[in-house]
Amino acid sequence: MNRIAEIRKKIDAYWDTLLSSGRDDVRIMEICGTHTVSISRSGLRATFPKGLKLISGPGCPVCVTGQSYVDKAVYLARQPDVIIATYGDMVRVPGATGSLEAVRGEGGKVEVVYSAHQAVDLARRCEDKQVVFLAIGFETTAPATALAIQKADREGVENFSALLSHKLVIPAMRALLNDKDIRIDGFLCPGHVSVITGWRVYEPIVNEFARPCVVAGFDDEQILKGICEILRQLAEQSPAACCVYPAVSETGNLHAQEVIHETFDVIDTYWRGIGIIPASGLGLKERFSRFDADKRFNLPVFEEHDPPGCRCGEVISGKCIPPECPLFGTICTPREPIGPCMVSSEGSCAAYYKYDRH
Numbered sequence: 020m021n022r023i024a025e026i027r028k029k030i031d032a033y034w035d036t037l038l039s040s041g042r043d044d045v046r047i048m049e050i051c052g053t054h055t056v057s058i059s060r061s062g063l064r065a066t067f068p069k070g071l072k073l074i075s076g077p078g079c080p081v082c083v084t085g086q087s088y089v090d091k092a093v094y095l096a097r098q099p100d101v102i103i104a105t106y107g108d109m110v111r112v113p114g115a116t117g118s119l120e121a122v123r124g125e126g127g128k129v130e131v132v133y134s135a136h137q138a139v140d141l142a143r144r145c146e147d148k149q150v151v152f153l154a155i156g157f158e159t160t161a162p163a164t165a166l167a168i169q170k171a172d173r174e175g176v177e178n179f180s181a182l183l184s185h186k187l188v189i190p191a192m193r194a195l196l197n198d199k200d201i202r203i204d205g206f207l208c209p210g211h212v213s214v215i216t217g218w219r220v221y222e223p224i225v226n227e228f229a230r231p232c233v234v235a236g237f238d239d240e241q242i243l244k245g246i247c248e249i250l251r252q253l254a255e256q257s258p259a260a261c262c263v264y265p266a267v268s269e270t271g272n273l274h275a276q277e278v279i280h281e282t283f284d285v286i287d288t289y290w291r292g293i294g295i296i297p298a299s300g301l302g303l304k305e306r307f308s309r310f311d312a313d314k315r316f317n318l319p320v321f322e323e324h325d326p327p328g329c330r331c332g333e334v335i336s337g338k339c340i341p342p343e344c345p346l347f348g349t350i351c352t353p354r355e356p357i358g359p360c361m362v363s364s365e366g367s368c369a370a371y372y373k374y375d376r377h
């Protein structure tokens with residue numbers, strides 16, 4: 020029997036145990052966009068027992084970023100002396116007055132970069148412009164932003180700044196578990212984030228809410244192993260934080276954590292679909308505050324809003340699945356997306372559209 024067949028056999032056995040204990044459904048949330056895509060691409064959902072539900076959580080960085088952030092980025096892109104440097108997924112997210120892609124069509128300067136350092140290099144090459152890096156993402160991308168800001172500080176690249184919306188995963192998990200409208204029985208925890216944080220950071224969640232928190236990698240075997248471990252813990256009523264992904268250690272990347280702490284303060288921040296979560300974001304420490312684009316450009320306040328009819332907020336908080344949005348696959352498609360979950364390569368709606376539609 021191959022390894023995957025062995026894991027499946029264990030999954031079936033734990034499922035039978037759960038059924039015989041009177042439980043007929045289990046809801047496991049993945050909080051990583053890469054997991055969301057892998058699960059859809061592999062077709063795993065359809066192979067599980069009917070009551071075993073995998074639901075997507077707030078794991079796609081573009082999707083959890085509030086609409087006001089998109090509107091600020093679009094506003095900045097329309098300023099004549101500004102170049103926006105961004106990861107590619109942000110370019111097509113529709114804002115209230117258009118997307119960055121639309122502004123580029125109007126002659127605005129929007130450059131796709133693959134790292135925060137590239138944005139600093141761009142600023143150095145374009146001294147007569149202000150380069151604003153769209154700094155989004157979780158613990159995974161925050162160290163690179165921090166290092167880029169430290170580099171700009173050290174080397175005096177004063178025409179560089181960052182529009183910040185970095186977020187921390189654990190406070191979002193806690194917020195979801197405190198939401199009475201969502202039931203989550205266990206978390207498939209994010210592999211990339213956990214490389215930075217380590218897997219022990221999930222222990223407080225287990226202690227407080229008694230839910231399994233299992234870190235897994237991204238191929239079928241890893242995802243199945245993670246789900247199998249969650250089911251084992253549920254069947255044996257022994258929730259724990261643990262890891263089946265060899266790339267993740269107990270304590271994570273200490274250097275990356277130090278760089279984050281040197282550069283950022285923990286702040287309250289807004290998450291699409293959830294609202295403001297205390298201590299869930301990263302803002303620049305005072306000594307780096309001149310690199311904060313919000314302050315440098317004295318940006319106006321933009322209201323949070325969702326595109327009319329779009330249920331992205333509910334999708335990323337596990338309250339509905341993409342096909343339950345009436346716009347899914349009709350007027351909202353990857354070619355003409357209405358919300359960020361259909362734009363981003365890690366978005367749940369895009370993943371369902373591509374792999375799970377039929």
Ligand code: SF4
Pocket residue numbers: 328329330331332334341344345346347348351352356357358359360361362368
């Ligand atoms: S299908 Fe489109 S409109 Fe509906 S939730 Fe997803 S992104 Fe939003």
